[in-house]
Structures are given as C-alpha cells and as structure tokens.
Amino acid sequence: xxxxxxxxxxxxxFEPLHYVEIGAPAPAFxxxxxxxxxxxxxxxxxxxxxxxxxxxxxxxxARKYKSGVMQGLQKRAAKEGYVWLSVDTGAPGKPSYLxxxxxxxxxxxxxxxxxxxxxxxxxxxxRAYGAKTTPSFFIVGKxxxxxxxxxxxxxxxxxxxxxxxFVSEAFDDLAAGRPLRTPKTRPxxxxxxx
Amino acid sequence: xxxxxxxxxASLALGAAGLTGLVLAPVTxxxxxxxxxxxxxxxxxxxxxDQKTHELYKTDAKAVVLITQMNGCPIVRNILPALNKLKADxxxxxxxxxxxxxxxxxxxxxxxxxxxxxxINFPILLDTDQTVGKKFGVERTAEVIxxxxxxxxxxxxxxxxxxxxxxxxxxxADHTWAADAIDATLAGKTVxxxxxxxxGCLINFD
Numbered sequence: 001x002x003x004x005x006x007x008x009x010x011x012x013x014f015e016p017l018h019y020v021e022i023g024a025p026a027p028a029f030x031x032x033x034x035x036x037x038x039x040x041x042x043x044x045x046x047x048x049x050x051x052x053x054x055x056x057x058x059x060x061x062a063r064k065y066k067s068g069v070m071q072g073l074q075k076r077a078a079k080e081g082y083v084w085l086s087v088d089t090g091a092p093g094k095p096s097y098l099x100x101x102x103x104x105x106x107x108x109x110x111x112x113x114x115x116x117x118x119x120x121x122x123x124x125x126x127r128a129y130g131a132k133t134t135p136s137f138f139i140v141g142k143x144x145x146x147x148x149x150x151x152x153x154x155x156x157x158x159x160x161x162x163x164x165x166f167v168s169e170a171f172d173d174l175a176a177g178r179p180l181r182t183p184k185t186r187p188x189x190x191x192x193x194x
Numbered sequence: 195x196x197x198x199x200x201x202x203x204a205s206l207a208l209g210a211a212g213l214t215g216l217v218l219a220p221v222t223x224x225x226x227x228x229x230x231x232x233x234x235x236x237x238x239x240x241x242x243x244d245q246k247t248h249e250l251y252k253t254d255a256k257a258v259v260l261i262t263q264m265n266g267c268p269i270v271r272n273i274l275p276a277l278n279k280l281k282a283d284x285x286x287x288x289x290x291x292x293x294x295x296x297x298x299x300x301x302x303x304x305x306x307x308x309x310x311x312x313x314i315n316f317p318i319l320l321d322t323d324q325t326v327g328k329k330f331g332v333e334r335t336a337e338v339i340x341x342x343x344x345x346x347x348x349x350x351x352x353x354x355x356x357x358x359x360x361x362x363x364x365x366x367a368d369h370t371w372a373a374d375a376i377d378a379t380l381a382g383k384t385v386x387x388x389x390x391x392x393x394g395c396l397i398n399f400d
Contacts, residue, residue, distance in 0.1 A: 014298040057396065059360040060268060095396065132299050133266050156268040159363070186311070188266045191299060193398045 015123075015194070017130040022149065022183040026140040027128035031087075034103035034117040039085060046142050048082040048174055050167075052114075053126070053192060055088060055134040056106060057095035060189035064135055064152055065110045073152070073167050074113040080175060083115045089126040089192050096134075096193045097121070123194040136187035137167055139174070147174065150185030233348035233388070235341050238326045240294075242317035243305045248292065253343055255290035257379040259372070260339040261354075262327070263293040263318055265300045265308040267335045267395035272358045274312060280354065280373060281316070289376055293318040296327030296397050324399055334394030340375040342382075350375030352390030359393045 020027060026049070030040035041049060052070075055061055064070040077084045088103065090096030098106065103117045120126055129138050129149075141147035148170040155162035166185050173180045237251040250258070261277060263270050281291050293316045295305055305318050321327050330339055330351070336358075340350040355367035371390060378385045 017299070060395075063360070094398075156271065157360075157363075158268065158272055186266065186307075188268050188271075190267075190395050191264065191297060191398050194298075 015127060017127050017132065019130045020128075020138075020146050020149070022147070022180075023145050026138070026144055026146045027125075029125045029128060031118040031120055031125060032100075033085075033119070034098075034100045034107065036100065037116070039116045039118055041140065041144075044083045045144070048077075048080070048142055048147075049140040050077055050082055050084045051125075051129065051138040051140070052084065052086045053089065053131045053134045053136045053138075054086045055090065055096040055190060055193070056098055056102075057090075057193075058134045058190035060157070061135045063157065065112070069153065069155075069165070070135070071111055071113065073165070073171070076168070076171055078113050080171060082171075084113070086112070086114050086117045087120050087125055087131070088117065089120040089123050089131065089194065091121040091123075094193045123192075126192050126194065131192050133187035133189045134192060135189050139167070139170055141174065148180055148183050150182075151187040154185075156188040233351070235339075235346045235348055236329060237346075238329075240319040240321060240326060242292075242319050243302055243309055244317070245302075246317065248317060248319055251343075251346070253290055254288070255343055256288035257284075257349075257376050258290045258292070258341045258343055259376065260319075260330070260341070261291070261293045261316070262332050262335045262337040262339075262394065262397070263295050263314075264297045264335045264395055264397060265295075265304050269336045269358060269360075269394045271312055272363065273336055273354050274314065276354050276357065276367070278315070280376075283373070284376060287380065289380075291316055294321055294326060294330075294332070295319065296321040296324045296332060296399070298322075298324065298398065298400070327397065328399055332397060332399075334392050334396055336394035337392045338372040338375075340372060340379055342379045344382075348388070349379045350385050350388055352387075353392040353394075 026041060028041050030038055033039050074084055088096060088098055107114060107117055135152050137148060137152060139148035150166060152167050153165040166182055170180050239247060239249040241247050295318050302320060309318060337351060338354050339348055342349055352371055354372040356369045357364050357367040375385050
C-alpha cells in the first residue's frame with residue numbers, strides 16, 4: 001500500500017532557516033496573539049524576552065508541562081519581570097495548529113504563565129530565528145541581542161540522572177548581569193512544522 | 195471499500211456460524227497476508243552523511259533493515275543502544291543496516307553533527323526530497339523496516355521492540371519485534387504481525 005504511493009509533483013523548495021549568532025540583534029517580529037492583540041519585539045524595549053517554541057502535538061513539549069518544569073520557569077520569568085512569549089509555528093491543517101480559543105484553553109489548562117501566546121502560521125518568526133525544534137528557546141537580552149538559543153534542559157528522557165536546566169541557568173546569569181555560561185545548546189524534541 | 199466488504203462478509207459469516215474464533219481467525223490472517231503482499235519496496239538511490247551512494251537493490255545482504263532517524267529526536271537516542279546491539283548480534287550474518295533521514299530541516303552538516311555527538315555508526319541516508327520516506331509510508335522516527343532482498347517485500351514495519359515509549363522506559367524489552375522479523379527474513383518466513391504503530395518523533399512530510 002505504502003509503495004503504491006505515486007511520485008509527487010514538484011514541491012516547493014524548503015525555505016532555509018536563518019541562523020542568528022549569539023550576541024547578534026534579535027530579529028524583529030510582530031504577530032497575533034491568542035489574546036487578540038499583536039505582540040512585537042519592539043513592544044518590550046529594555047526587557048528580557050523569552051521565546052518558547054511550543055506545539056500542542058509534541059510529546060516532548062507535553063512532558064515539560066506535565067512535570068511542571070515549564071511552568072516553574074514561567075513563574076521565575078514573571079518574578080524577574082521578563083516577557084515570555086510562546087510561539088506556535090503551524091498553519092491551519094497542521095497538527096500543531098491551534099485556534100485562538102484553543103490556544104487560550106491550552107494555556108489555562110496547563111497553568112502556563114505567559115505574556116502572550118503567538119501564532120506563526122507562515123513560519124516567518126521561526127525562519128527568522130532558525131527555530132527547528134519544540135520545545136526550544138531563544139532568549140533576547142535587555143540590549144535586544146540574542147543571549148541564548150537551545151534546549152530547555154538536558155533531561156531528554158534518556159537514562160541517568162539529568163541535572164541541568166539551561167534556561168534556568170540563563171536566567172541566573174542574566175539576573176547577575178554576567179555572560180551566559182552556556183549560550184547555545186542543541187535542542188531535542190519535535191520538528192517545528194513549517 | 196475492500197475493508198468494508200471484508201467486514202460485511204465477516205459479520206455475515208459470524209451471523210451464520212455464530213462461532214467467533216473459528217470465523218474471525220482466517221479473515222484476519224487473509225487481511226494481514228494481503229497487506230504484506232502489497233508492500234514491496236521500490237529501488238532507490240540516496241547518499242549518506244558521508245556522501246557515499248547507496249542503491250537499495252545493490253546488495254548481497256540477506257536482510258535489509260532501514261531505521262527512520264531525525265536529529266534531536268529523544269526516541270531515536272533512546273533506542274540507539276538497542277540498535278547497536280541488533281547490529282552486533284547480526285554481524286557476519288548478512289544483514290545490512292541503514293538509517294533514513296527524511297527531515298526537510300536536517301542538512302548534511304546537521305546530520306554529521308548528530309552522528310558525531312551520539313556516536314551513530316550507521317549510514318544515514320539523506321532523503322532530502324522525502325520521496326523514499328513517503329513511499330514507505332513513514333510517519334515517525336524510530337520506525338524499523340525489515341526487507342527481504344530476494345523479493346523486496348517489507349517483512350516488518352514498526353518499533354524495534356517494546357522497551358521505549360514517550361512516557362517510560364522499561365529495563366528490558368518483552369517483545370523483540372525487529373529481531374524476530376530479521377530472524378524470519380533470514381529463514382525465508384514472514385512474521386505474524388507485519389505492521390505496528392511506532393512511538394517516535396513525527397516527521398513533517400510535505
């Protein structure tokens with residue numbers, strides 16, 4: 001049955017993802033949120049902005065909410081006065097797509113504490129930042145430059161005890177005003193669905 | 195359509211005979227056999243992460259095993275030790291092991307990084323335009339496809355075993371489906387259940 005699949009017609013070439021160096025200006029964006037408002041990076045000058053790539057269809061994102069690790073980071077970010085924007089890259093018809101009402105229900109159900117839940121249906125924000133994975137993080141420093149990109153932690157579900165939460169470490173370093181000990185890690189989880 | 199007719203026939207037969215076990219068993223077996231018979235792997239040629247060309251049909255192997263991979267997928271990482279063991283167990287027995295990466299996001303450089311970081315010692319075929327993955331009906335990573343090179347029939351398509359799921363990891367597998375399928379292929383047999391749902395990372399096909 002699988003092999004009976006006819007050769008598909010030419011498809012659109014996969015638009016490459018940009019890569020933003022740590023310390024480079026964070027790409028500007030403006031996107032509609034589940035709250036019905038537009039959120040732009042320029043709305044939050046002088047603030048740390050945490051971009052969390054998320055997906056309702058990703059088992060590994062689900063694990064981080066189920067264990068409360070994600071909500072713990074959100075609480076900490078709120079306390080520090082950071083902006084937390086969840087970004088869902090996924091067009092209607094894709095598994096990761098949510099309507100605004102569904103997104104709001106999800107945020108409430110998970111007890112997520114976020115400044116905004118942004119929709120990126122055309123993948124513009126994801127491509128600008130080079131987001132490949134859910135869950136993954138891009139943290140913009142107060143200076144508007146990219147301070148961190150990568151995984152939430154090293155607990156990808158493998159054997160052995162995992163101890164490092166890279167986002168939490170980034171928060172510690174940002175709060176102390178020192179360079180990040182690990183500004184870049186390799187995220188794990190699901191593919192962002194462009 | 196086909197399935198409906200089979201179901202109707204089965205229920206008619208059930209009504210007439212009233213013997214569930216006796217009637218259902220042959221119907222199920224026939225459906226499974228039809229499914230297996232329909233799955234023949236077409237030839238393809240892909241390059242691996244080291245730019246070595248692999249043509250599926252150009253092999254002396256007695257069984258060919260294709261494992262779907264994607265960078266950063268925890269399930270693939272979690273089954274790597276089991277895959278390495280499988281490869282070692284069948285060393286010298288004419289079994290060819292290949293990985294297949296159908297992700298549109300993973301460049302060759304990314305795949306090289308992943309292979310290095312996780313010590314992946316398998317050729318990873320770069321299915322850049324997703325053609326091969328689609329033909330095999332791949333949905334997720336960690337799917338193991340066992341083929342018999344004599345006929346190019348797909349003997350098995352499913353998880354390596356039942357050890358790793360999204361939620362938990364058992365110390366040991368209770369079922370070694372992929373190994374059973376390789377054994378069956380080497381013995382010129384089929385396996386009772388040729389297709390199983392795999393827990394892996396969803397691959398975004400166009």
